[in-house]
Ligand SMILES: Nc1ncnc2c1ncn2[C@@H]1O[C@H](COP(=O)(O)OP(=O)(O)OP(=O)(O)O)[C@@H](O)[C@H]1O
């Protein structure tokens with residue numbers, strides 16, 4: 001199974017949300033990270049068939065996904081970033097209804113509903129109306145519906161943003177468990193999810209894929225030597241922030257701070273090299289210098 | 299599909315807007331039934347007020363040009379027989395009896411022959427056929443006279459058409475009997491209750507698609523295997539079921555309120571030219587109108603993301619023609635689906651001038667229905683299935 005994006009561009013009026021993306025996805029877990037507004041959701045909606053690209057096409061094993069229609073959708077599991085429920089339906093009814101929409105009938109539907117309710121840890125509340133659910137429970141119900149048809153292409157847009165750490169880890173593990181033979185395309189802001197889970201990391205910036213098909217180890221290796229640690233006086237901080245990407249600040253005794261800087265060049269002679277993590281990598285791509293440094297002056 | 303239909307119905311019936319609209323429908327039916335019943339009680343049949351006719355029952359009688367002379371002979375015989383009369387002289391107040399002479403009940407100036415109460419039924423059996431026959435015959439003559447001096451060619455065509463219908467009624471015969479109940483039902487149906495029925499359909503169905511868009515469930519449905527074609531078909535089916543339910547409640551309630559009040563025999567007796575076939579044709583076209591309004595609402599719903607726009611546009615397209623057609627003679631508006639639900643054609647018949655002919659409005663309904671289906675169904679499928687989910 002292979003999904004191919006060819007010259008995918010999406011314009012909203014004059015605004016270019018996705019800019020000429022070329023990408024090939026084979027089975028595995030793809031983590032898509034990028035700043036707010038970088039075009040992740042737009043790309044994902046085109047993959048889910050909800051948006052027509054302004055130009056370019058997406059194919060599954062050589063066939064255009066728009067032309068495949070129901071055959072493509074039957075393989076698809078999709079969790080949107082922002083979606084709704086029928087507030088007066090119970091969780092079970094909601095899933096049962098979506099089973100019917102997904103073409104799963106009879107006893108298989110019962111079985112699948114039960115299964116995903118367990119996965120999402122909602123079995124005990126399955127008869128409660130959705131309007132009584134908390135944000136995290138709704139999020140889990142969203143995950144549950146995406147898994148109903150045991151999809152071979154699972155597209156998820158920020159699935160864990162509202163989940164508590166336990167549920168997030170549970171979900172992450174579940175995804176890892178079922179990933180074999182599937183394409184899982186996964187947009188998130190949560191770096192740790194990516195580092196634990198994704199085989200491949202795609203970094204999206206201003207509608208383009210800035211870095212593709214790298215594992216987290218490769219990204220980390222590439223970032224080696226770009227992370228610096230140094231102790232500075234509190235008063236020096238604004239000056240440093242206006243010049244460098246600061247990815248961490250730790251207060252020390254007295255008037256000193258220990259800061260972490262992401263920079264291709266050594267920021268100061270007394271800085272020592274540190275080992276990078278994925279957040280540093282993220283800052284390398286997205287840490288626009290000086291954006292917040294001036295906040296104090298205002 | 300059955301599961302889809304079940305849940306889609308559930309969605310419609312959980313819609314708050316719909317519950318209010320339904321309440322309005324119930325109140326509307328009661329109001330308009332009571333209104334027309336009340337009017338009728340004070341109304342006039344022939345020259346007599348209804349309450350005068352209390353208790354008079356006659357069987358249905360078939361009248362035509364070839365048997366009218368029989369009735370006329372019997373009527374003359376009845377009137378010639380003095381033993382049928384109680385008294386000669388003025389009647390004022392008290393129990394009501396009927397006189398030989400056609401007089402105005404309120405100011406009976408000429409001496410009146412008062413028929414014995416127990417003979418009234420007998421009298422009506424011979425009087426009504428002759429009376430109805432003469433009414434039609436006079437109408438023909440009136441229309442002929444008008445046609446001779448008629449103002450416009452259209453008016454002349456219309457009168458010619460009426461004369462044709464009336465002559466046909468005399469030649470082929472018509473039924474006289476008591477159908478006050480039926481008549482009053484037609485009366486109720488042709489009132490503005492139809493307006494409310496259309497509103498109930500629109501309020502109930504305007505969210506079928508729009509609700510998915512505004513509730514952001516569309517992205518789940520449109521990415522599912524059967525979330526386009528099959529689901530649209532299910533929504534369409536459910537909407538037709540819904541319009542049938544509304545229609546059934548509407549007809550059932552109107553009929554039963556009238557019968558509860560009048561009794562199944564037509565109770566207080568209307569003695570009239572029978573119009574039951576009009577009732578059946580109206581019932582059919584009302585159903586057709588309901589289904590078409592439902593279709594129009596669905597098509598609009600599939601194209602609008604905001605519930606307010608969806609309701610507004612549906613109301614404008616659905617009910618608008620009824621309002622605008624009342625001002626002036628907009629023939630195009632008069633044949634829109636809502637006029638199948640509510641309109642004069644239900645009771646009196648309504649004629650439309652079209653391509654140099656005068657045509658019964660009902661002849662337009664089936665073609666209008668076909669055109670509506672041909673327009674609305676593709677719009678609905680395209681509006682929903684080709685939707686771009688932007689936010
Ligand atoms: N319906 C729309 N009309 C116009 N512009 C839009 C629309 N949807 C998104 N955009 C713009 O397209 C760009 C990409 O948006 P998108 O939602 O894909 O970003 P994202 O990476 O998913 O962001 P986030 O991390 O906040 O979810 C943004 O600049 C956004 O303002």
Ligand SMILES: [Mg+2]
Pocket residue numbers: 040041042081157
């Ligand atoms: Mg997004």
